[in-house]
Amino acid sequence: MMSLICELSDLRRLYHKRVPKMFQGYCESGSWTQQTLSLNTSDFKEILFRQRVARDLEPRSLKTTLVGQDAKMPLALAPVGLLGMQHADGEILAAQAAEEFGVPFTLSTMSICSIEAVAAKTQKPFWFQLYVQKDREFTKKLIDRAKAAGCSALVVTLDLQMIGRRHADHRNGMTAPPRLTLPNIIDIAKRPRWAMGMLNTKNREFGNIQGCATGVDDMNDLMKWTAGSFDTKLGWEDIQYFRDIWQGPLIIKGIMEADDARECVKLGADAIVVSNHGGRQLDGARSSISTLPEIVEAVGDQIEVWLDGGIRSGQDIIRAKALGAKGVMVGRPMVYGLGAMGKPGVSKMLEIFHQEAELTMAFIGHRDIHQVTRDDIVLRTPFPR
Numbered sequence: 612m613m614s615l616i617c618e619l620s621d622l623r624r625l626y627h628k629r630v631p632k633m634f635q636g637y638c639e640s641g642s643w644t645q646q647t648l649s650l651n652t653s654d655f656k657e658i659l660f661r662q663r664v665a666r667d668l669e670p671r672s673l674k675t676t677l678v679g680q681d682a683k684m685p686l687a688l689a690p691v692g693l694l695g696m697q698h699a700d701g702e703i704l705a706a707q708a709a710e711e712f713g714v715p716f717t718l719s720t721m722s723i724c725s726i727e728a729v730a731a732k733t734q735k736p737f738w739f740q741l742y743v744q745k746d747r748e749f750t751k752k753l754i755d756r757a758k759a760a761g762c763s764a765l766v767v768t769l770d771l772q773m774i775g776r777r778h779a780d781h782r783n784g785m786t787a788p789p790r791l792t793l794p795n796i797i798d799i800a801k802r803p804r805w806a807m808g809m810l811n812t813k814n815r816e817f818g819n820i821q822g823c824a825t826g827v828d829d830m831n832d833l834m835k836w837t838a839g840s841f842d843t844k845l846g847w848e849d850i851q852y853f854r855d856i857w858q859g860p861l862i863i864k865g866i867m868e869a870d871d872a873r874e875c876v877k878l879g880a881d882a883i884v885v886s887n888h889g890g891r892q893l894d895g896a897r898s899s900i901s902t903l904p905e906i907v908e909a910v911g912d913q914i915e916v917w918l919d920g921g922i923r924s925g926q927d928i929i930r931a932k933a934l935g936a937k938g939v940m941v942g943r944p945m946v947y948g949l950g951a952m953g954k955p956g957v958s959k960m961l962e963i964f965h966q967e968a969e970l971t972m973a974f975i976g977h978r979d980i981h982q983v984t985r986d987d988i989v990l991r992t993p994f995p996r
């Protein structure tokens with residue numbers, strides 16, 4: 612089976628067979644018309660490589676540092692909520708695959724496995740992603756728990772103070788755990804591995820956010836709960852507070868404009884992630900890859916600028932690198948690997964991306980990832996700005 616998996620789409624096909632439809636919908640959908648979701652991937656096709664020949668290509672390396680931490684390639688696993696619904700113990704398995712491979716894993720605030728459960732099953736530090744809530748004591752407690760668990764970076768996501776409306780989740784009646792309606796029972800019966808895994812795991816804290824009861828079980832509840840709990844008055848001065856209480860690397864995620872990027876520099880963040888939340892929030896926004904160059908131009912010499920959204924191969928890592936990204940995060944590719952085969956599936960996705968990136972780097976004439984620059988690509992059409 613493993614030897615037949617050549618590219619991400621092979622893992623995605625298997626993912627569709629093994630994971631219940633409502634969680635597929637939760638993973639793959641974007642907000643409203645899904646225009647931004649689609650631009651995130653299609654804009655990568657606008658970036659063409661310049662092929663070079665007769666270069667010394669030995670030895671080759673994609674190794675880099677991300678916020679000062681060694682990584683085998685310039686990639687981190689993005690925070691993805693409810694990962695433990697895609698596969699039993701999902702957050703633990705993805706974290707283990709990442710640490711074995713040598714790239715960071717980011718645990719979402721909205722995870723099924725708690726910070727402590729992931730820490731207990733991993734050796735190396737992982738990163739923790741924070742959604743800022745009105746209840747500052749609760750928010751601070753989450754940070755304290757991340758510190759106690761040895762998390763080595765804090766990722767503060769700023770583009771989800773309200774939840775974008777994702778029609779697929781409403782149509783699919785997304786709930787965690789799934790409600791036992793006849794269509795759900797039939798769908799789950801076709802996916803016995805998933806069901807057995809869920810029955811056997813102890814990490815099933817549905818409706819809890821990091822072990823704290825929310826009363827949330829479906830998307831309507833989640834929207835109501837978020838509206839009541841997430842801080843919609845959040846300003847830059849509030850974020851300064853997190854900079855002050857978190858001494859380790861601070862990464863701000865969800866930046867799409869140069870002015871906002873400059874604010875992150877001012878408050879002393881270590882990195883920003885140019886991101887539109889994988890097209891799940893503001894539909895009609897530009898793709899993240901098309902926004903990257905102007906943000907790199909504005910702040911790239913003062914802060915690490917990363918990108919997420921639409922990375923579907925190792926070639927896309929090189930494209931993002933050529934446009935100035937220090938690193939990338941991947942969300943759905945991790946989910947496809949995890950849902951398809953658990954931990955070996957995430958490892959396989961990472962191996963495929965590494966091979967594709969290394970080979971592409973060689974074809975454009977480089978043996979070290981730091982040699983990749985804007986001169987290695989051409990744009991078919993200029994990105995809008």
Ligand code: FNR
Nearest residue numbers: 638689690691692719768888889920921941942943
């Ligand atoms: C996300 N994303 C996300 N981001 C975050 O900061 N906290 C979270 O809990 C989640 N949850 C989440 C769930 C699912 C199912 C998806 C697909 C995404 C956004 C994620 O971190 C990242 O920005 C995008 O996934 C990047 O786009 P790609 O790689 O999925 O195209």
